[in-house]
Amino acid sequence: MKVALIGLGTVGRGVLEMLAKKDLGLVLTGIADSKSAFLDPAGIDIARVLARKKKEGFCGDQHLTAEDVIKKADYDALIEVTPTNALSGEPAIGYIKAALNRKKHVVTSNKGPIALAAKELRAMARKKGVALRYEATVAGAIPVMHTLDHGLAGNEILALYGVLNGTCNFILTRMAAEGLTYEQALMEAREMGYAEADPTYDVQGIDAAIKLVILANTIWDNGVKLDDVDRTGIDLLTPDALRLADEGGCTIRLIAEANPKKHLLRVSPRILDKNHPLVFEGTLNALTLETDMAKEITLIGRGAGSVETASAIIGDLLWIRDRYVQRA
Amino acid sequence: MKLEMKDSPGQLVAALKPISDVGGNIIAVIHQRDPDPDGDTLNVQIVLELPKGRIDNLVSLLKEQGVHIQRIGEERLLFQRTVILIGHLMHTGLSDTVDQIDSTGFAEVTALAMSMPGVNERSSSRITIKAVSREDMEAALAILRRVSRQKSLLLIEPLEDLS
Ligand SMILES: NC(=O)c1ccc[n+]([C@@H]2O[C@H](COP(=O)([O-])OP(=O)(O)OC[C@H]3O[C@@H](n4cnc5c(N)ncnc54)[C@H](OP(=O)(O)O)[C@@H]3O)[C@@H](O)[C@H]2O)c1
Numbered sequence: 001m002k003v004a005l006i007g008l009g010t011v012g013r014g015v016l017e018m019l020a021k022k023d024l025g026l027v028l029t030g031i032a033d034s035k036s037a038f039l040d041p042a043g044i045d046i047a048r049v050l051a052r053k054k055k056e057g058f059c060g061d062q063h064l065t066a067e068d069v070i071k072k073a074d075y076d077a078l079i080e081v082t083p084t085n086a087l088s089g090e091p092a093i094g095y096i097k098a099a100l101n102r103k104k105h106v107v108t109s110n111k112g113p114i115a116l117a118a119k120e121l122r123a124m125a126r127k128k129g130v131a132l133r134y135e136a137t138v139a140g141a142i143p144v145m146h147t148l149d150h151g152l153a154g155n156e157i158l159a160l161y162g163v164l165n166g167t168c169n170f171i172l173t174r175m176a177a178e179g180l181t182y183e184q185a186l187m188e189a190r191e192m193g194y195a196e197a198d199p200t201y202d203v204q205g206i207d208a209a210i211k212l213v214i215l216a217n218t219i220w221d222n223g224v225k226l227d228d229v230d231r232t233g234i235d236l237l238t239p240d241a242l243r244l245a246d247e248g249g250c251t252i253r254l255i256a257e258a259n260p261k262k263h264l265l266r267v268s269p270r271i272l273d274k275n276h277p278l279v280f281e282g283t284l285n286a287l288t289l290e291t292d293m294a295k296e297i298t299l300i301g302r303g304a305g306s307v308e309t310a311s312a313i314i315g316d317l318l319w320i321r322d323r324y325v326q327r328a
Numbered sequence: 329m330k331l332e333m334k335d336s337p338g339q340l341v342a343a344l345k346p347i348s349d350v351g352g353n354i355i356a357v358i359h360q361r362d363p364d365p366d367g368d369t370l371n372v373q374i375v376l377e378l379p380k381g382r383i384d385n386l387v388s389l390l391k392e393q394g395v396h397i398q399r400i401g402e403e404r405l406l407f408q409r410t411v412i413l414i415g416h417l418m419h420t421g422l423s424d425t426v427d428q429i430d431s432t433g434f435a436e437v438t439a440l441a442m443s444m445p446g447v448n449e450r451s452s453s454r455i456t457i458k459a460v461s462r463e464d465m466e467a468a469l470a471i472l473r474r475v476s477r478q479k480s481l482l483l484i485e486p487l488e489d490l491s
Contacts, residue, residue, distance in 0.1 A: 161487065232482070236414060236450075236482050237414065237482075237484075238414055238443070238445075238450060238451075238452045240414075240443030240445065240451070240452035241412050241414050241443075241452040241484065243443070244412055244441055244443065244452055244453070244454035245412060245454070245484075247441070247454070248410055248454060250410070250486075252484060253487075255487055257487075268484075268485070269482075269484050270484060270485060270486060270487040271410060271411070271412060271484055271485065271486040271487065272486070272487050272488075273488075276487070276488075278487070
């Protein structure tokens with residue numbers, strides 16, 4: 001199967017490294033970053049692209065753009081891994097539409113287009129007879145979407161709750177373990193590379209809320225938006241609050257929660273027993289699904305990272321290959 | 329528990345006194361004047377918290393007072409949840425916050441732990457609420473949510489019921 005890649009940052013690099021390292025039967029025919037692009041229908045030498053990107057800061061020809069790859073390259077599936085824009089979803093929405101219009105499958109890790117335009121994009125994919133997969137948008141390496149689609153097929157999902165932001169989980173872990181203030185723990189998260197220079201999206205629960213919106217729309221198709229999420233972040237938590245929770249055998253975690261029957265769509269710091277399955281240290285993510293037949297299922301794993309996120313993307317690509325491309 | 333007693337002044341007091349004698353804690357007293365047509369007896373439902381193993385002692389004390397026990401409900405009916413409040417708790421009247429729960433008659437703040445940070449810093453407190461039923465607990469938490477919003481306090485709720 002031929003693939004084209006848009007975005008060569010943390011995630012894009014992870015995908016390329018795994019394509020080069022593993023014999024997955026995926027051939028790269030187009031690639032673009034923000035400044036350049038490169039096309040080769042015979043297959044691009046991945047090691048050379050990675051080396052050039054590292055040395056020169058761009059991956060290809062500076063006269064070419066992502067649009068050239070999306071509209072002209074010869075590929076079966078587009079891998080869209082450009083930065084998330086939670087307000088407009090662009091340029092990713094435009095990229096995805098252009099690929100779908102060409103009857104190309106799309107795999108993305110980008111939360112913006114899926115949170116903002118999932119309904120439209122999914123309808124478009126259906127009309128064109130191709131797949132739109134976005135496993136990597138929620139909880140990184142954890143195969144949430146595959147579990148919903150296959151492992152839990154036929155189950156009614158009654159509710160879900162989980163830890164969907166690793167940065168917040170790290171900060172809360174450090175506040176509880178060392179009695180750090182929120183500011184101190186945030187500084188530590190920055191030093192470890194877990195938090196952005198502007199941590200707003202993470203610590204105010206926006207990132208978790210976006211993932212919650214994606215999950216709710218995927219599972220219940222209920223058209224909820226980011227504004228529908230009742231959202232409280234962790235930036236006002238005190239070390240005393242964590243100590244008081246600790247004295248009661250509990251701790252505090254940022255929990256994203258959806259329960260359509262209770263009209264609940266919420267991201268908020270919550271008190272959990274220390275033995276609760278959603279209490280773990282560090283940057284991990286987890287999701288508990290409450291279903292009618294399987295009852296509770298909890299998945300725990302890496303919520304971010306270069307190769308970890310590539311795992312989710314490659315899972316989607318191989319699913320598409322097995323389902324559409326190989327049979328054709 | 330549900331008690332039946334003569335509708336005379338003093339009877340209720342007679343029924344309540346043994347409860348404290350055995351170390352119990354009364355959470356709510358609910359008068360029910362129906363369904364007795366004669367109206368000369370009083371039905372009272374008392375929700376109370378009792379140390380383990382004291383119930384037999386209480387029953388015999390009540391009988392001595394001439395109080396008829398219609399029904400003793402499950403001890404497990406007591407719902408408990410612990411929340412944490414963060415903010416300017418003192419400036420915004422912590423006792424009023426607690427009062428808004430206690431005055432419902434169906435829920436009560438049974439424990440409170442406070443942090444003592446510097447003046448003008450936000451304080452934190454852990455509050456344990458008990459209520460008779462799940463619905464009452466939900467109602468109590470709804471009140472707390474409203475009060476927290478009004479007073480700009482950060483309310484941290486438990487993820488699951490701890491009953
Ligand atoms: N990092 C993770 O662990 C993780 C996990 C799950 C999901 N995600 C999501 O995956 C996506 C990629 O994340 P990342 O961490 O890899 O981001 P990143 O490191 O910032 O990389 C973004 C890449 O996209 C390129 N790009 C930016 N604007 C573009 C444009 N208009 N057209 C074409 N390419 C453009 C950038 O080009 P330059 O190289 O020229 O700047 C860069 O190569 C994001 O949506 C993110 O939310 C990330």
